Amino acid sequence: MRLLTVKNLRKTFAQEKEAIHAVNGVSFHVDKGEIYGLIGLSGAGKSTLVRCLNLLERPDSGEIWFDGIDLAKQNEAVVREKRREMGMIFQHFNLFMRKTVEDNVAYPLRIAGRDRHASKKRVHELIDYIGLSKYARAYPAELSGGQKQRVAIARALALNPKLLLSDEATSALDPVNTELVLSMLRQVVKDFGIGIVLITHQMEVAKALCGRVAVMENGLIIEENNVETLFLSPKHAATRRLIRGVEDAFSLKHGETITTGNIYRLGFRRESVRRPLISYISREYNVDINILAGDINVLQTGDVGYLVVSFEDAGDEEGALKALRENGVELVPLTAEDAVNHL
Ligand SMILES: Nc1ncnc2c1ncn2[C@@H]1O[C@H](COP(=O)(O)OP(=O)(O)OP(=O)(O)O)[C@@H](O)[C@H]1O
Ligand SMILES: [Mg+2]
Structure with a gap:
């Protein structure tokens, strides 16, 4: 089932000297059950693209078909509603440091005005799911990076999203925690039947997780394929550079x-x-x-x-x-x- 279809998306930033075409005509789709990788070097436009997907950034033009409507054409009220269907996780977790684990996970439910009793149940299910029941009353500062990211995943799942957007979610983690978070994302796709748009500059991450991968350079998807084909016959120098690693x-x-x-x-x-x-x-x-x-x-x-x-x-x-x-x-x-x- 198709979850997301992006057509010819563009976003330009006007700078003093020149315009930066951060996203310069990007098209792709993501299906249910799929982890779609977006990989590219720094400045390729990955974060801008993903911020456009949930309209944190208004694209200049293009279409974002999600849940039967083109998000790019909707007003703020509709966008706010639909954004709940897209969870997001970030490199630096973006947890509320003064809130406990449970209050962090509860936050989206509270903002959406969900019933308190039902929310509480949901929060505890999720904290249990990420294996941090013991830490429900702890503050983020008491957790490791990997644990913080798991809390962020639980928070992103609180409103039962169809799609998860992940922007460099493992870039700040050591290899052990990276592996833990990656296997959690893999599990989340299976257990919740969602799709993930996974942004990374590490081919290792795409390799471990993704079915199809798109390579971005200068605001464009220059190559898209399943991981195996991408490794077997990368057409672009940028792709080969990413595959080669360091x-x-x-x-x-x-x-x-x-x-x-x-x-x-x-x-x-x-x-x-x-x-x-x-x-x-x-x-x-x-x-x-x-x-x-x-x-x-x-x-x-x-x-x-x-x-x-x-x-x-x-x-x-x-x-x-x-x-x-x-x-x-x-x-x-x-x-x-x-x-x-x-x-
Ligand atoms: N708010 C903004 N104003 C002006 N320019 C911006 C803004 N956001 C991004 N850019 C520019 O757009 C281009 C793409 O940036 P973006 O952050 O999307 O790249 P990225 O692929 O996510 O890079 P990284 O791997 O470093 O996170 C860069 O040239 C960046 O400087
Ligand atoms: Mg980025």
Whole structure:
């Protein structure tokens, strides 16, 4: 079931010198039960986009179809009502520090004027659900970052939203707490039958959680695909840069002097990840293959690996490429510059 359809959304900020097209014509949709990832480097426009989705920021143009209506066309009163159907969680939790855990979770129910008795029950169910019953009367300052984010999740769920918007919800957490929060989000989607728009600059997070992922750059979605395909054959340098992460085994700082041959990024599926395909191809087609970089990513669907290679003094390069394709390898040609900068 379709939860959200965004069409050609735009938001421009007028600055002194120039206009900033923070969101520059974005379209996508999110289904029930889906965790849709929006990933991009700092300044790509992710937060602006997500703030437009629940009209915290008024878009300049475009459509936001949610619950049968186009939110972008509604007045404040309708927007306020519909915003209750979209929970939101943030990087810095945004809890009320002077309120207890239970009062934080109760807050949206109180603002919406819900019955006190029913609210109390709901609050305790939710606190129980996030595993923090012992802390119901505690203040946020007494909680770890991961626990605070769980409280924020409970608060976001208080009004039974259909959609959860998550903007860098794990960016301020250590790896252990990140994992805890991610598995909670995964569980929430299952238990509450909602959808999530998950914004992150960490491919690791998208990898662990998302089905489909959109890559944003300069206010645009430049590439959208399921995670596995994105890892197998990323079309854009920005995507490759995000996939590569920071701790890749190889660095290509001097790549421009390494090779004069054609450079390819080879994406391997789980079956071929651990097969000695490269040495076979090299022997069979008489090509010298220089390995410039590589990594294996563990996805929920299985292992996906990549190698960046150049063909040196190639024998039958065409034949080799054809054989690679026939063995299920995804090929993306790279320029030397791409290879040096982004891989
Ligand atoms: N209120 C504002 N006024 C002016 N410019 C803004 C405003 N909000 C965002 N911008 C600009 O819009 C662009 C996109 O910003 P945005 O915060 O949406 O990016 P982001 O992808 O969320 O980045 P990050 O990963 O750092 O959170 C940036 O150039 C930013 O400076
Ligand atoms: Mg942001």
